[in-house]
Amino acid sequence: MLEIQALTRQFGGLLAVNGLDLVVKEGEILSIIGPNGAGKTTLFNLIGGQIRPTAGRISFAGRDISGWPPHAVAKAGIARTFQSTSLFGELSVIENLLISCYCRTRVGLRGALLRSAGFKREERESHQRVRQMLEFVGLDGQEQRRASDLPTETQQRLAMALALATKPRLLLLDEPTAGMNDEEVQGLVGLIRRIRETGVTVGVIEHRMKVVMGISDRVVVLDHGVKIAEGSPVEVQENPEVIAAYLGTEGSD
Amino acid sequence: MELFLQQVANGIMVGGVYGLVALGLTLIYGVLYIPNFALGHQAMIGAYITFFLVSLYRVNYFLAVAIAMAVMALLGVAIERLIFRPIKDAPHVNGFIAAFGLLFLLESSSLIAWGASYRKIETAYDSQVLTILGAHLPLQRIMVVVAVIVIFIAIQLFLRRTMAGAALRAVSQQREAALLVGIDGDRVASLTMAVGSALAAAAGGLIGPVILVFPTMGSMLIVKAFVIIILGGMGSVAGAIVGGFLLGLVESLASGFISPSYKDLYAFLFLVIVLAVRPTGLFGRAH
Amino acid sequence: MTARQARWLLTCGLLGLGVAVPALISNTYILHLLVMSCIWAILAVSMNLMLGVTGLLSLAHGALFGIGGYTSALLVVRTGMNFWPALGLAAVAGGLGGLVIGLPTLRTRGPYFVISSLCFGLVVQIMMDKWEDLTFGPLGITSIPVASPLPVPGIGRITFESLPAQYYLVLAVLILAVFLVRRVVDSRVGRAFHAIRVNEDLAEALGVPAMRLALLAFVLSGMIAGVAGSLYAMYITYLNPSDAGFWVSLNGILFVVVGGVGTVAGPIVGAFVMTILPETFRLFEEFRLLIFGLLLIVVIIFFPQGIVGGVRRFWRFARRSPERTTPHA
Numbered sequence: 025m026l027e028i029q030a031l032t033r034q035f036g037g038l039l040a041v042n043g044l045d046l047v048v049k050e051g052e053i054l055s056i057i058g059p060n061g062a063g064k065t066t067l068f069n070l071i072g073g074q075i076r077p078t079a080g081r082i083s084f085a086g087r088d089i090s091g092w093p094p095h096a097v098a099k100a101g102i103a104r105t106f107q108s109t110s111l112f113g114e115l116s117v118i119e120n121l122l123i124s125c126y127c128r129t130r131v132g133l134r135g136a137l138l139r140s141a142g143f144k145r146e147e148r149e150s151h152q153r154v155r156q157m158l159e160f161v162g163l164d165g166q167e168q169r170r171a172s173d174l175p176t177e178t179q180q181r182l183a184m185a186l187a188l189a190t191k192p193r194l195l196l197l198d199e200p201t202a203g204m205n206d207e208e209v210q211g212l213v214g215l216i217r218r219i220r221e222t223g224v225t226v227g228v229i230e231h232r233m234k235v236v237m238g239i240s241d242r243v244v245v246l247d248h249g250v251k252i253a254e255g256s257p258v259e260v261q262e263n264p265e266v267i268a269a270y271l272g273t274e275g276s277d
Numbered sequence: 278m279e280l281f282l283q284q285v286a287n288g289i290m291v292g293g294v295y296g297l298v299a300l301g302l303t304l305i306y307g308v309l310y311i312p313n314f315a316l317g318h319q320a321m322i323g324a325y326i327t328f329f330l331v332s333l334y335r336v337n338y339f340l341a342v343a344i345a346m347a348v349m350a351l352l353g354v355a356i357e358r359l360i361f362r363p364i365k366d367a368p369h370v371n372g373f374i375a376a377f378g379l380l381f382l383l384e385s386s387s388l389i390a391w392g393a394s395y396r397k398i399e400t401a402y403d404s405q406v407l408t409i410l411g412a413h414l415p416l417q418r419i420m421v422v423v424a425v426i427v428i429f430i431a432i433q434l435f436l437r438r439t440m441a442g443a444a445l446r447a448v449s450q451q452r453e454a455a456l457l458v459g460i461d462g463d464r465v466a467s468l469t470m471a472v473g474s475a476l477a478a479a480a481g482g483l484i485g486p487v488i489l490v491f492p493t494m495g496s497m498l499i500v501k502a503f504v505i506i507i508l509g510g511m512g513s514v515a516g517a518i519v520g521g522f523l524l525g526l527v528e529s530l531a532s533g534f535i536s537p538s539y540k541d542l543y544a545f546l547f548l549v550i551v552l553a554v555r556p557t558g559l560f561g562r563a564h
Numbered sequence: 565m566t567a568r569q570a571r572w573l574l575t576c577g578l579l580g581l582g583v584a585v586p587a588l589i590s591n592t593y594i595l596h597l598l599v600m601s602c603i604w605a606i607l608a609v610s611m612n613l614m615l616g617v618t619g620l621l622s623l624a625h626g627a628l629f630g631i632g633g634y635t636s637a638l639l640v641v642r643t644g645m646n647f648w649p650a651l652g653l654a655a656v657a658g659g660l661g662g663l664v665i666g667l668p669t670l671r672t673r674g675p676y677f678v679i680s681s682l683c684f685g686l687v688v689q690i691m692m693d694k695w696e697d698l699t700f701g702p703l704g705i706t707s708i709p710v711a712s713p714l715p716v717p718g719i720g721r722i723t724f725e726s727l728p729a730q731y732y733l734v735l736a737v738l739i740l741a742v743f744l745v746r747r748v749v750d751s752r753v754g755r756a757f758h759a760i761r762v763n764e765d766l767a768e769a770l771g772v773p774a775m776r777l778a779l780l781a782f783v784l785s786g787m788i789a790g791v792a793g794s795l796y797a798m799y800i801t802y803l804n805p806s807d808a809g810f811w812v813s814l815n816g817i818l819f820v821v822v823g824g825v826g827t828v829a830g831p832i833v834g835a836f837v838m839t840i841l842p843e844t845f846r847l848f849e850e851f852r853l854l855i856f857g858l859l860l861i862v863v864i865i866f867f868p869q870g871i872v873g874g875v876r877r878f879w880r881f882a883r884r885s886p887e888r889t890t891p892h893a
């Protein structure tokens with residue numbers, strides 16, 4: 025589904041991502057791990073269009089999306105969350121979600137000005153979809169709350185809901201469990217599994233080994249912008265190069 | 278040929294002054310994240326202070342400029358404390374609006390206090406003219422260029438050789454890290470406003486004898502300073518200085534050889550054309 | 565009574581008052597102030613669409629106002645065109661101006677955008693001043709005729725020679741502008757505008773094409789500003805290049821900020837208050853500027869949500885309702 029070939033991104037003298045080849049298979053949960061600075065978030069930024077590759081190719085569902093701007097990538101069916109949770113802070117939860125319905129709706133200026141039947145229908149459908157999304161991630165009841173007032177874990181779920189509302193085929197999560205306690209992590213893991221059950225492919229950057237071991241179909245290990253290992257969670261965990269890359273420090277559990 | 282040299286000399290002088298304002302602007306923006314649209318008007322106040330010191334108290338011109346710089350530095354600190362600091366966590370747009378409010382305030386204050394008439398700063402160097410390669414260069418203007426260069430060197434020394442300067446650079450380049458290390462952001466903000474305001478006062482005082490002193494003289498200065506920053510990249514000290522000289526030269530040569538009546542237009546057109554072609558400016562990164 | 569009902573009541577009351585004014589007040593000076601307030605309110609509505617909704621501080625709107633004014637005035641004066649199509653063309657010209665200025669400037673954000681928009685605005689103003697063959701230069705356009713009579717089926721013709729008629733005209737346009745902008749903001753497109761203001765990067769990542777939408781906002785607000793300019797030219801009957809200038813933009817910002825940025829009523833309240841209030845003090849020009857400056861600073865530090873925001877806060881406080889106040893975690 026997602027194919028990355030010889031992807032390279034250079035910042036001045038630093039090769040953040042260096043000739044990376046990667047394939048994401050449809051329907052899988054793929055974890056991307058690696059020590060700090062390995063290039064994981066840069067990889068997501070390249071796929072998501074936040075930055076452009078210096079070299080290499082990214083194809084999604086057969087189309088070359090290298091260098092596409094973020095809104096085009098989202099429209100093509102890839103959604104993502106960000107390492108430091110990104111929301112429309114001053115807006116309410118429901119306003120946040122309504123915005124994320126944008127790319128799957130069509131009615132434009134004319135419909136809005138004339139309040140056409142199509143406009144009214146689409147507004148109803150969007151509100152419905154938002155309600156479904158709220159239920160799915162477990163945020164129902166919180167519609168009117170200001171996004172920036174929510175606790176961390178709830179914010180993370182909202183961020184995922186925003187991404188999901190764009191009806192992606194591939195969802196990229198950047199450190200979704202950051203700042204959560206064990207109970208919250210369990211809840212989030214359950215949510216990720218439910219997302220996969222709806223047919224969405226998931227790519228996750230994670231540091232917690234327990235999470236990685238628990239949910240991944242496959243794991244890819246990056247270090248210094250290069251893929252150093254790839255395989256099932258167990259295979260990767262026992263890989264001596266991976267252990268060496270982490271220099272004896274295991275990921276936080 | 279004489280015209281060319283004349284215009285080049287003029288351009289360097291004017292450009293140096295533009296560069297002072299641009300430098301103040303870029304330093305302030307780097308630390309406070311507020312584009313101080315009122316800096317041109319602060320330059321105007323500096324020009325008035327210089328004027329009054331020279332004409333009422335017979336102070337030596339360059340000493341007067343120095344005093345104006347010191348006074349404006351203090352005023353800058355007051356501005357930071359009273360206006361910019363309370364809104365430092367608000368949306369960026371609020372900073373823009375506060376700066377415009379300050380602009381109105383400064384312009385109206387000087388109109389009320391000193392009237393709209395143009396004031397002439399008479400200095401001891403007014404009458405002397407050097408002739409170099411056929412071009413008549415008033416000593417006044419040459420000394421302005423010297424003063425500008427001295428100030429630029431002083432700023433560079435300040436930024437690179439003093440602790441305060443290092444703190445300033447730290448905050449503007451890596452804000453979070455600097456604050457984490459224990460640098461007091463508010464104090465650096467005050468310091469930066471002081472330095473930036475002093476630079477503006479110098480610009481006003483130095484250009485005053487040439488273009489005369491009047492309440493709206495700051496408007497063109499600040500717009501040109503912004504043009505320089507946009508083209509040279511916000512945050513670049515070298516960009517501000519080099520850009521200043523460059524803009525001054527372009528403006529001067531175009532005025533001399535194309536038409537003087539569109540003098541101000543050249544800067545804007547230059548900006549408009551560059552932005553149309555390269556939206557990130559000549560050197561800047563995408564915002 | 566809920567907040568919504570209160571707002572409805574207030575709106576209807578004000579509309580009724582607005583319509584009844586010429587019958588109640590015959591003082592031409594006050595009517596004149598109201599007409600000017602309406603015209604500035606239309607400009608403020610356009611600038612609020614950029615600043616309050618899309619989050620972009622444009623200083624080019626004075627130029628767009630001027631482009632609209634010059635377009636309709638020149639068409640009427642030079643070609644004898646009927647006012648109404650000229651008004652339409654003024655809107656088109658304003659929109660086109662927004663497009664031409666928006667395309668390069670909207671590739672930037674923050675202070676870069678402010679200054680680029682300012683520079684483009686200044687270029688337009690200078691062009692109005694220098695292109696004498698077209699615009700009559702610094703002398704400006706004089707003797708701009710009032711709006712041509714409007715045929716109304718069944719009633720006959722409405723003429724706009726009288727002050728009350730002109731008042732009704734600008735009031736009607738203001739109401740229409742607010743109505744249309746409201747419809748745009750309360751829609752998918754409007755939500756996207758808000759998204760750009762609050763978190764543009766996230767909006768892009770969610771599929772919102774920020775550049776395209778920002779451009780749309782610029783064009784729409786340019787059209788409205790152009791209409792305001794056209795009405796201004798028609799009413800004042802005289803137009804010169806300073807009417808396309810920087811000060812018009814700054815005044816617009818003032819109206820929006822003081823009234824309440826981002827709100828529906830804010831730009832209108834701001835325009836009326838800032839047009840009428842200084843007149844009641846009959847201040848000299850310099851003091852007016854001083855007060856404007858102080859006001860901007862005080863408002864932005866202590867009352868960043870302007871008059872309307874302050875009223876809302878007071879309303880909520882007075883009723884102490886739990887709805888919409890967010891609990892702290």
